[in-house]
Amino acid sequence: MIRQKYDNLLWILLAILAAFFTLNCSDDRTSLGNSAESGNPEIAGVLYFADGSFAARVRVRVVPDDFSVWSDSVDSLWTTWTDSLGRFEFSTLPSEIFTLEAVDSLSGMQLVQMGISKDSERENIKGYLENTGSVRLGAENFADGTTGVVYVPGTTILRPVTVELGNIFVDSLPSDSLCPLIFRSDSGDSLEVNEPVLVVADSVTSVHSHSVSLRFRVPLDMTSSGIALSEDLRNFPLEIRLDSSDYDFRGLERLQGAWNAVLCGDTLPLSLSYADMEKGDFAFWTRIAKLRANAKDTLFLSFEENTEASLQSQGNVFSDGFIAAWHFDEGDSTARDATGNGFDGIPEDLSVADEAVAGGALYYDGSQGAVTIPNSATGALDLTLQTSVTFSVWVKMEGLDRSRVVFGKGASQYHLMYLAGTNESSWLYEIFTDEILDSSSNSARYWYMDSSKASEEWTHLAVVQDSSGAALYVNGEVAASSPRIGTSTTVRTTDSLFVIGKLIYPADDPTDLVTHYFKGVIDEFHVSRNARSSAWILTTYQNQNPQKRWPVPEFID
Template identity: 30%
Template sequence: MKFCKNIKAVTVAFSAAFMALLAGCSDSHVAGNSAETGSPELAGIFVLDNGSPAAHARVQCVPSDFNIISADRAERSLPQAFETETDENGNYEFDSIPSGRFSIEAFHEKSGQMFLKQNLANEQGEPLALHDTLRHSGSVKLLVPGAFRENQGGDAIVVGTTIHRRISVQNGKIEVDSLPADSLDIVIYMDKLFPVKFENVSVQPDETTVWGDSVIYSFTAPLALPERENPKAENSASGDSVRVVTDIPLALVLDSSVCDLDSLDHLVGRWEAFRISHSAAKKQLPIAEPQLQNGKMMFWVRLDSLNTADEIELTFNTAKDPAYAFDVFPTNRSYSLVYHFDSGLSLLEDSAEKGYFEGSAETATGLDCGGGVLGNGMHLGADDVVTVKNSAGKDSTRKVNLTFDDDGYFCFSLWLQLESLDKEQLIFKKAEEYALRYVPKQGFVVDFYHEAMQSVAEDVSKTAEDSSYKISWVSGADGINAGEWVYVAFSRRAFEQVLFYVNDRQIVSEAEKSDWARSVKERANFQLGGFTGNIDELSIGACFHDESWTLTTYLNQHPENRWPSLSAR
């Protein structure tokens, strides 16, 4: 009979016992007709890991859809025919086994050793032989979703088995003890939350393993610039222009087209960023804690240098504890103020952003967060004002200030979406120090006030060149449309060099000088507001950003066709 022919050799000490168990088999028996012949549908021998018989071990056949915590109490127990016990020699047999797929479980109470074999099939009623060695149990620690509370209780089961363990959340992990050594799909139930399934969890005997130690996600983003942005490509052997850009913060965005963000959000681990050169050299980059909103996960990374032949690698490793940098927007690059507006006026936990200038809204209606160019932006009405506290004058206790000398450096960049263009609107100002306005037909206007020294103001022999005055730079109206995002960036090195951009268009125009009646500046806080529309990614600092820096930032933050683009490795 086929049942007899399929038996494989086992330990010599138990070969005789096993053959005795099958003595009733003969080629005249009809396969699978155990009810008529008395032959078992499933039989075998279990031994312990020291080679001795697994005597009086409980053995169960469990249907693949069995759920021990089923809502129907009648479905929580196995039929009596699916349970048995081994004899003194470790022999067992079943006259009836579940149809379809099922598991075999064995537990030897005296030794604590266990056995689990999943996904067995009862095909056309043919008898089966299964013999194996029981082993000591193991345990695993599962990294749990953030929705689970510390000390929260629950249940862990393996569907298709009788495994059921009461559990609790401890330090962001759940330990499930006394599991058979096998590859298991563990399902976690917590209160009224949806079950969470951990697939292919490898359990080893006598060992506690942390599921997720080797779970690593990896994404890459080539730093090659879009072809239309490479005016020097025809002079470059690589087909790409190389720009000298250093220490620039870049936004990297993951969305559902690249990976399952829900799965990532359930895991605890560390995000890291690296620049990979064409020679495969790898350098780690500072990375801020990611922000998950609107179905996207966004990372700020400080790129040490831009070489368009290189790529950025973004990895997530559950074997490492979370740890993030505090210098993605470094003060040594003179970032005095950075607002992302992702959480209103709350600043990200970055040293340049959190440490100095917090915003305070003055509005009767409350400021609204909406869609920005990256994450959320901020919506302001014509009467809404945000005041940046403690920014009126220089403060020697701070590393950075929002007061800038005439002979120093000054820069800002932002994205703006104006609802209408039919009237003059103030974007921001710092009393009579500097300001950004929108003026119909003129476009964006940057004002900077020059304060004459008191001795000069009192000396009538001095020329007008030495007196107080206001100087303005005008962008023109090209590229500015109501309801559309526009990028405005301005940098100056004293009054010797000025760089003014609207989107990716450099403004080439002469500065306009006009009279300013006052001779002493009014020292006041920086204020944002006086327009109706949305604003995002505002930064102000004391440095000069050249053409390469400005255009690279524009490409990186552009709401469409953003560069660089991440893809799964």
């Protein structure tokens, strides 16, 4: 019995030792599909990632040189996986000449080696998986919007593509020399490149492509058949809008180049405040040195690939006479001041609006949220009744039953708001002074009121003020120019910040404060240090009107 126990223990120890040596002598290979773990493989090799580390657990395929993506199945291909050291092998091959393909599903890195001969390579294959690259193929004989596929015979490469700007952009191609490269349109027409195309990781390889040049004619008709401009306007900021009805801009986001605006041979300052490449919507601003009354001029707007913007076109559009200009095209995180004067706004509790005058805009929900200008308590926005200033802003208000503030600098300095009343409602611009009107020692209060019916459509509001008085404009026309003057028990204060879309307003009881929030969309808010003319206000309304575009660009073939 004792001897039998010792024999059993001996067999157990031998089994443990055998298992130990078996584990330590393993080559750590994965199951290699149809590859051989012993014997002489037809081919074998090692794959690496671009950083030199082993390409472990990546899929490897052998594709015969006569493989066709049109008639052959990918499932029929010889397939295996590398082991932890990047090794692979195949015991049989489908043809004498073949392509080796490898892809890592996690990183997206790929490898393609075409034209491999099993007799010459045998067990010496070594390759690196890299990031993919792109090819730009000139296709001038195909109309923009033509769809089809690009493929490489003898590989599994097949990419759906669309002709854009006279080119075919093929993405996610492995870094290697590919030949031939064939485009086949859905209608059956084809384009074949028979020379090797070298694809480089993270780069674009151009093949027979041409530089893209776009040119638009922008008629400026200031006669009675156009906008009927009554006086010359100096340094006028003109908005130019492009959309998909003007041109098919798909593919433009891939190109490096510059836009320029030229009028009468002079290059104008130009800024692109908004671009939605997917929709093909653009909002440009350019400064016209002299917009001539009762005249017809033509501005040319162009894009040239592989060029840089000139010094003239880089000039500030809003540099002449402007205090601040907010396009609200940056989303809901900031409101950049386009003048460069530093009055950038901070949006709080706002969202990007579904519609805008041009580009983007911010939506105010009526219960919270505003844009605050941090450094505005003093300086250019600290106005008095004698200060020359012009406010120009677009609003689309929701609901007419409650008072809504468009902008203001405190309840007792100045503000513009919609005032909801029992019998009538109105737009109201109000400004306070230190002037004493009577023995009560109360400060003076001036207000300009438009009692015409407000609407929930896009409305352009402008306030023009100088030492001689002020005027309130609605949709390009004077709505009020004679002030109502009274006294206020509220002492004029100037330490408040400039805020868009919100105002804390004193009620009859000084301890009772009412906050008026705007509800709707506010867009294109410009503040000038000059008292603009009625012609300027009307032209601004006509140029920026979201319901009727002026000027209308025309593409030049």
